[in-house]
Amino acid sequence: MTGVQPFPSGFRTDEINTDGATIHVRVGGEGPAVVMLHGFADTGDMWAPLATALAPRHTVVVPDLRGMGLSSHPESGYDKKTQGGDVARLLDAFSIQKADVVTHDIGNMVGYAFAAQYPDRVVRFVIMDAPLPGIGPWDEITRSPLLWHFNFRGPDVERLVKGRERIYLDRFWNELSADPRSIDEATRDHYAELYARPGAMRSAFNQFAAFAQDAIDNQAFAAKGKLTMPVLNRGIRPVPDLRGMGLSTATSPPGLPREPRSEPSGREPRPKAWRRKRLMRQRAISTLAVFAVFALIAGCAAPSTNVSGSGSGADGSALPANRDVAGTWQGSYWQLGMVYYADDADCTLQIKEDSTFIAKCTRSAVGTNNIAKSSSWSGHVVTTANGIVLKNNGGPWPSIVLRRHGDTMYATTLDPLVGATIEMEFEQSPHTTAGTGEK
Incomplete structure (x- = not known):
């Protein structure tokens, strides 16, 4: 229709x-x-x-x-x-x-x-x-x-x-x-x-x-x-x-499963391990009765386990090595909130054992007026009270908090321009081994 x-x-x-x-x-x-x-x-x-x-x-x-x-x-x-x-x-x-x-x-x-x-x-x-x-x-x-x-x-x-x-x-x-x-x-x-x-x-x-x-x-x-x-x-x-905001129980939404999209023209299908799980974090809202409108916002939950790692602790010093997160990660990018959703992006996050990182994202063409078709940033890895944090060297966001659950890495930050949370979801690249950071 x-x-x-x-x-x-x-x-x-x-x-x-x-x-x-x-x-x-x-x-x-x-x-x-x-x-x-x-x-x-x-x-x-x-x-x-x-x-x-x-x-x-x-x-x-x-x-x-x-x-x-x-x-x-x-x-x-x-x-x-x-x-x-x-x-x-x-x-x-x-x-x-x-x-x-x-x-x-x-x-x-x-x-x-x-x-x-x-x-x-x-x-x-x-x-x-x-x-x-x-x-x-x-x-x-x-x-x-x-x-x-x-x-x-x-x-x-x-x-x-x-x-x-x-x-x-x-x-x-x-x-x-x-x-x-x-x-x-x-x-x-x-x-x-x-x-x-x-x-x-x-x-x-x-x-x-x-x-x-x-x-x-x-x-x-x-x-x-x-x-x-x-x-x-x-x-x-x-x-x-x-x-x-003046809201009593403001919370992140239950996970919103999305229908799989076909691969854009000219792109080889991604390996299954690289495909997005399409899971978002869920916080229970027991006081809300279930009615049909919540069909938009019902689904599964993505875990939010914080990554733990070596380093000097909560003082924000650089990690000499972190085998829990080091490696090359491949995934997708999306922004929750006011701007757009893009699960058509190819993103690579490489975390090296010298406590530096490089991240790159490239979007496929969608519509006639695309924004943020590609972006890249780099910096160093530190430990803070929030866990493992990527500190940018003049990049678009001041810091990115990492969470890992099994073979999935979640990188989350707040975009100060729009007040919305950016979250990237990565799978361990099959061509690398965590702890080496090398192909």
Whole structure:
């Protein structure tokens, strides 16, 4: 099936007047309510597959956010605090007192503002793939070159994009999507047509323009305390700065198994031992009941055993030798969080017994606007309180923590530009022996 999946025939649409806006909303199903909030470059249409799965046991409420999709395009009210009020008015219109809230991207920000203002109306809260303005390393995030669109707005910018909405949106689908190939031409045309409606792109830009006010509001919300309902965080790993997001149980997601991809044209199939296990770390969330939306985020767990090794210990001195990690490792690269997923990358990590390392990654072409097609960095290996750490010599990340489990090596770091966790997964190369570092 190509194009946007329609909602089930039992769903109805309605137009609800809120604080200065008219919100287009889809409602269907029976049972405990679930509200689903979309992000930028999408509309509520993105939730149709999940709404279909949820409807037999849940009342599903799927709005288009203020100024997006088929909702109206008011001149103001794009701060997420006001839009949190929009969500409350929607629930009032359907006589719904409480709901699970499932959100993505800018929808996260609206969902958080709703939960912070109306905590008694949120049973459980699921957030995916975007941070909160003003919380954690927000200033660093906004300076990321990948996120230039945060400040891409104004009348002249609207004129520049007018008639080129598809081109502008292609950039998001090609560079910031998990897999650009999953968004087919019919789907792209569908959303581009909606964003080409009069006033639609101006409203979209206003969503970003409101981030400054959102940061102020979020800091005020967080100062009153964290949310108390169960929260499932899919996409932003629980690095220390992000644990303070005002979320009660922010955690890394259960593992997300992915369908195997065919090898790109021209590449020999990788040896089986080199293929990604497609496992991510899992932290139990016993307080979250299982319901159909979690099909997106259920799976297996990758162990997180810290590597132990020789050296002088936690003072950060160089390792004279470390036979536990020395060798050549081959694997894949991906970034969890805001930017992209790439399991099509060939990466090599060589750790030598002289306590130096060299790492290289090369991506295959995906989409039309690729980022980070290749990268390399080098440095030395030290022992710290966190275990074995790779210290870069002017590389893209200051340090990388290693964990080993059997024949698999996990290398994890925090990208300071986007506040997201980078993790590389490696298999021991069949052509080398750990402890030699040589082919």
